[in-house]
Amino acid sequence: MDILDLVGKTNIAEDLTDEKLGEISSNVCTGYDIDKESRSEWEQKTNDAKKIAKQVWEQKDFPFENAANIKYPLLATSAIQFSARAYPNFVKWPDVVRAVVIGSDPDGMKAGIAERISRHMSYQLLNEMEGWEEDTDKLLSVLPITGLAYKKTWYSPTEGRNVSEYRSAWDVVINYWAKSITTVPRITEEYTLYPNEIEERIRAGLFLDLDYSIPSSAKNETDGEETASTDPDSPHIFLEQHCYIDLDDDGYKEPYIVCVHKDSKQVARIVARYYEDGIIYDGNGKIQRIIPEHYYTKFSFMPSLDGSFYDFGFGALLTPINKTIDTTLNQLIDSGTLYNSNSGFIGKGIQLGRGRGGGDIKFKIGEWKPVGFSGEDLSKNFFPLPVKEPSAVLFNLLGFMVSAGEKLSSVTEILTGQQSNEAERPTTTLARIEQGLMVFSSIHKRLYKAFRAEYKKLFRLNGKYLNPRGYLTILDHPGAAKEDYDYRTCDVVPVADPNETTNTQKLMKAQLWMSMIGQGFNDQEIRKRFAEAMQVSEIEKILDAPPNQPDPKAMIELEKLKLEGLRFQFEVAKYDDERREIASKVQKNIANAISLIAKAEATEIGPQLEMYKTELQAITERFKIGQSAVGAQVTEPQVQQEQIPAGGELGNNQTGMGRMEEQPSDSGSFQDVAGETG
Numbered sequence: 001m002d003i004l005d006l007v008g009k010t011n012i013a014e015d016l017t018d019e020k021l022g023e024i025s026s027n028v029c030t031g032y033d034i035d036k037e038s039r040s041e042w043e044q045k046t047n048d049a050k051k052i053a054k055q056v057w058e059q060k061d062f063p064f065e066n067a068a069n070i071k072y073p074l075l076a077t078s079a080i081q082f083s084a085r086a087y088p089n090f091v092k093w094p095d096v097v098r099a100v101v102i103g104s105d106p107d108g109m110k111a112g113i114a115e116r117i118s119r120h121m122s123y124q125l126l127n128e129m130e131g132w133e134e135d136t137d138k139l140l141s142v143l144p145i146t147g148l149a150y151k152k153t154w155y156s157p158t159e160g161r162n163v164s165e166y167r168s169a170w171d172v173v174i175n176y177w178a179k180s181i182t183t184v185p186r187i188t189e190e191y192t193l194y195p196n197e198i199e200e201r202i203r204a205g206l207f208l209d210l211d212y213s214i215p216s217s218a219k220n221e222t223d224g225e226e227t228a229s230t231d232p233d234s235p236h237i238f239l240e241q242h243c244y245i246d247l248d249d250d251g252y253k254e255p256y257i258v259c260v261h262k263d264s265k266q267v268a269r270i271v272a273r274y275y276e277d278g279i280i281y282d283g284n285g286k287i288q289r290i291i292p293e294h295y296y297t298k299f300s301f302m303p304s305l306d307g308s309f310y311d312f313g314f315g316a317l318l319t320p321i322n323k324t325i326d327t328t329l330n331q332l333i334d335s336g337t338l339y340n341s342n343s344g345f346i347g348k349g350i351q352l353g354r355g356r357g358g359g360d361i362k363f364k365i366g367e368w369k370p371v372g373f374s375g376e377d378l379s380k381n382f383f384p385l386p387v388k389e390p391s392a393v394l395f396n397l398l399g400f401m402v403s404a405g406e407k408l409s410s411v412t413e414i415l416t417g418q419q420s421n422e423a424e425r426p427t428t429t430l431a432r433i434e435q436g437l438m439v440f441s442s443i444h445k446r447l448y449k450a451f452r453a454e455y456k457k458l459f460r461l462n463g464k465y466l467n468p469r470g471y472l473t474i475l476d477h478p479g480a481a482k483e484d485y486d487y488r489t490c491d492v493v494p495v496a497d498p499n500e501t502t503n504t505q506k507l508m509k510a511q512l513w514m515s516m517i518g519q520g521f522n523d524q525e526i527r528k529r530f531a532e533a534m535q536v537s538e539i540e541k542i543l544d545a546p547p548n549q550p551d552p553k554a555m556i557e558l559e560k561l562k563l564e565g566l567r568f569q570f571e572v573a574k575y576d577d578e579r580r581e582i583a584s585k586v587q588k589n590i591a592n593a594i595s596l597i598a599k600a601e602a603t604e605i606g607p608q609l610e611m612y613k614t615e616l617q618a619i620t621e622r623f624k625i626g627q628s629a630v631g632a633q634v635t636e637p638q639v640q641q642e643q644i645p646a647g648g649e650l651g652n653n654q655t656g657m658g659r660m661e662e663q664p665s666d667s668g669s670f671q672d673v674a675g676e677t678g
Contacts, residue, residue, distance in 0.1 A: 001015070001247050001248050001249075002248065003247070003248050003254055003272075003279070003287075003290075004276060004279070006247070006254075006272045007272050007274065007275060007276050008272070009271070009272065010205050010206060010271070011205060011206060011207070011208065011269050011270065011271065012247070012256070012270040012271060012272065013208055013267050013268070013269055013270040014208065016247075016270070021266075021267045024245060024258060024267055024270070025258075025260050025265050025266065025267050026265075027243075027245075028188070028239060028241045028243065028258050028260050028267075029239070029260065029262075029265055031185075031186045031188070031241065031243065032173060032186075032188045032239055032241065034175070035173045035174060035175045035176075035186070035188060036173050038175050038176040038177065039173070039174075039175075039176040039310060042176065042308075042310050043170070045315070045316060045319065046145075046146055046147075046169070046170070046315055046316075048319055049075065049145055049146075049313075049314075049315025049316065049318075049319045050145060050146075050315070052071055052075050052076075052315075052319060052322050052323070052326075053075045053076045053079060053145050053315065054076075055071045055073065055076065056071070057069060057071075060330075063334060064334070064338075067330065067334050068329075068330040068333035068334050068337070069326075069330060070326060070329050070330055070333065071322075071326055072322060072325045072326055072329055072402070074318055074321065074322045074325060074402065074405045074406070074409070075145065075314055075315065075318045075319065075322050077409075078144060078314045078318060078405075078409035079141065079142075079144040079145050079314060080141075081409075082140070082143075082144045082314075082440065082443070083137075083140045083141040083144070085440060086140045086440075086443075086444065086447060087136070087137055087140050089444065089496045090136070090140070090447065090448075090451060090494060090496045091133055091136055091137070092495050092496065092532075093126060094122060094123075094126065095118065095122050095495045096121075096122045096125050096126060096494070096495055097117075097118055097121040097122050097125065097455050097492050097493075097494065097495065098118050098492070098493055098494070098495045099113075099114035099115070099117040099118045099121075099490045099491065099492050099493075100114060100490060100491050100492075100493060101114050101489070101490050102488065102489060102490055102491055103488075110489055110490060112479065113479075113484045113489055113490060114489075114490045116475055116477060116479070116480055116484055117459075117484055117485065117490060117492065118492075119474075119475060120462075120471060120474055120475060120480075121455065121458065121459070121462070121492065122495075123474055124161075124162065124458070124462075125164075125458075128161055128162075129161065129162060129163065129164060131165065132164055132165075135151075135164075135165050135166035136166070138166050139151070139166045139299060140447075142168065142169075143299055143301050143313065144301055144313050144314045144315075145313050145314060145315040146168075146169045146170075146301075146313050146315060147169070147300075147301045147302065147304075147310065147311040147312045147313030147315065147316060148169050148298060148299060148300055148301060148310060148311045148313070149166065149167070149168065149169055149299045150166070150167040150168075150169070150172050150296050150297060150298060150299065151164050151165065151166060151167065151296070151297040151299065151450075151454050152164070152165050152167050152189070152295050152296055152297075153295060153296075153297065153454060153457040153458060153461070154295050154461070155461045155464070155465045158204070160467075162458055162461050162462070162465075164454060164457075164458060167189065167296070169310075171189055171190045171191065172187065172188070172189050172190075172296065173187075173188040173189070173190065174186075174187055174188075174309055175309065176308050176309060176310060177308055177309065178309040179309070180309075181294070181296055181297075181298045181309075182294055184309075185243065185244060186241055186242065186243040186244075187241065187242045187243075187296060188239055188240070188241045188242075189239070189240045189241075190237060190238075190239060190262075191237075191238055191240060192218075192235035192236060192237055192238070193235060193236055193238060194233060194235050194236075195212070195232065195233060195236070198212060198236065201268075201269075206269055207259070207268040207269050208266075208267070208268055208269065210261070210264070210266050210268065211264075212236055212261055212263075212264060212266075213263075213264070214230065214231075214232055214234065215234050215235065215236045215237065215263050216263045217237060217262065217263060218234055218235065218237065236261060236262075236263070237261075237262040237263070238259055238260065238261055238262060238268065239259070239260045239262055240257060240258070240259050241257070241258050241259075241260070242255070242256075242257055242273060242292075242295065242296075243255075243256065243257075243258060244256070245258070245270075250287070252287060252290075254272070254274065254290055255272075255273035255274050255290060255292035255293070256270055256271065256272055256273050257269075257270070257271050257272075257273050258270050273292050273293050273295075274290050274291065274292055274293060275293065275464075278290055278291035278292070278293070279291075294457070295457075297450055297453045297454045297457065298450065299446075299447060299450040300446045300450065301313045301314075301443055301446070302317075302443065302446075314409055317408060317409075318405055318408060318409060321401055321404060321405040321408070322405065324401050325398065325401045325402060325405065328394055328397055328398045328401065329398055331394055332390045332391070332394050332395060332398065335387070335388070335389070335390040335391065335394075336389070336390045338385070338387040339387050339388065339389045339390070342384055343384070343385050344382065344383050344384035344385045345382070345383040345385075346381060346382055346383075347380065347381030347382070347383075348381075349377065349380070349381045350373060350377065350378065350381040350382070444496075448493075448494055448496060451494040451496070452492070452493050452494060455492040455493070455494065456491075456492060458492075459485060459487070459492050460487070462485045463482070463485035463486070463487070466482050466485060468481060468482045471484075510526075510529050510530040510532075511530070513526045513529060513530065514526060514527075514530050
């Protein structure tokens with residue numbers, strides 16, 4: 001029998017002889033019995049813990065009939081507190097899965113693939129895979145009691161989608177001393193099918209057409225077995241064992257899944273647990289190794305203290321303390337019952353009620369009964385039982401045990417929303433919360449690792465069975481293709497942060513990041529994480545909101561202001577042109593005046609020259625007045641003194657008074673000085 005022909009075959013059992021099927025069935029049942037026996041002590045302890053957690057009431061007749069049998073909710077409170085923190089941390093709608101890029105990504109192509117995978121797998125878990133979220137909630141509620149639980153992940157051809165369902169630790173039987181779930185030689189799951197479900201599998205070719213008759217065993221409340229009724233619709237127990245069988249007789253066992261009907265011990269189905277790409281050959285073409293497909297993911301609460309496969313939970317750790325608390329509490333209640341009952345003995349000298357031996361006397365509140373005896377006679381013939389009121393020592397012991405249990409389970413006042421010291425500073429309270437959640441943080445890291453393993457199984461299944469058209473329809477992205485699910489491109493991890501177990505921790509970190517906005521970090525991502533920590537729904541609508549539309553009235557007023565501004569600029573420009581024209585005229589007049597004075601100075605001597613100088617000084621003073629009138633916008637003409645040659649003669653380019661260099665004036669207050677000096 002060629003193992004390549006067995007890959008993808010619906011039911012290999014159809015090709016095997018009855019003798020071979022009987023051998024396989026015997027090995028499956030024997031291995032199941034061995035593994036179940038190895039964990040018998042664990043089953044007993046776990047069942048006790050489950051009863052305590054469920055607050056199961058049982059009749060108790062010691063030390064007297066109908067004695068108190070109260071179950072203190074220490075274990076139940078611990079499990080509820082853990083689940084309440086873990087569930088919202090690992091199931092964050094709408095994002096559950098986050099894909100991370102593997103290797104370099106200079107062009108950002110891998111980042112785009114990772115973003116598409118994150119959206120698609122989160123959509124699968126929360127929408128397509130019906131019951132995944134509910135099963136996860138159930139797992140996180142049972143896990144703290146049992147210490148371990150499982151998720152079974154596979155592709156269902158009948159439903160056309162991936163399936164990842166919760167499996168109880170009672171239903172999945174593994175040897176107590178197994179090393180790991182990936183190396184254990186066999187894993188057996190107990191599950192039930194109704195007769196109609198069996199018939200459906202027969203017609204679909206999944207099961208052999210056998211006589212399954214009426215089941216002789218069924219599961220009871222404590223996950224044991226009991227004799228079933230004669231009801232023909234009672235469910236049948238099947239054993240699905242993931243094991244290794246040598247079907248090609250080459251001395252190497254291949255991984256298969258075998259389904260056996262427990263009552264009749266008949267093999268109903270055998271299917272390969274490997275793919276063709278998982279067969280590894282040596283240089284000579286001989287099979288060197290076959291990589292099996294692992295369906296089960298183990299969720300661990302706390303590693304077992306004895307090194308076994310079955311991890312510890314609060315059920316194993318708190319059950320002894322919870323039993324001690326229950327005993328102490330019930331003793332206090334029984335003591336109070338005896339003390340308040342006032343029972344005792346009545347001497348023969350007193351006969352109350354009818355009949356020779358008297359009878360019971362019942363009193364109502366505030367009622368007195370007449371009797372034919374004196375008080376002294378009554379006191380001599382009534383002797384109460386020597387009981388005491390509830391012991392203060394037992395009460396203190398009860399408080400001590402409750403405190404010890406809360407410390408072990410990290411369930412204290414501050415972690416359940418209560419605070420005994422109202423004057424405590426907030427920073428001190430937060431530090432106490434951080435310290436008190438150290439136990440939960442370590443457990444969350446183990447859960448983070450388990451969820452990552454589950455998501456990797458789903459990632460691999462998508463790479464094999466994903467419907468490309470459905471993938472493109474969900475994402476509505478032109479680049480969405482089945483090739484996105486390549487393990488060499490990216491990896492998948494939970495969105496949850498294993499270091500954050502409360503909303504307070506998340507909000508504190510988010511606030512710290514908010515203080516770093518504008519310092520070179522990705523401000524948009526910081527705002528997104530802050531909104532997530534505040535548990536804001538539909539974050540994208542807030543962060544990617546379109547700009548606010550302005551008020552139409554405000555727009556009209558703004559346009560009016562713009563028009564006024566343009567008008568003002570026009571007036572200023574017009575004023576500047578007039579100012580430059582006037583300044584040009586002033587410059588020309590001053591130049592003419594200087595030229596005339598220079599000529600007169602060159603030809604006139606004596607008093608006439610002094611008169612010219614006085615006139616030039618007057619021109620300068622009027623220039624200063626004009627400069628002041630325009631707000632110091634012009635510069636006073638500078639007169640540069642030069643030496644006059646002896647004899648009063650001047651050169652061609654020289655004047656006796658020197659040269660005046662002026663800046664253009666923008667003032668219109670000057671008069672035509674040339675006419676005055678003529």
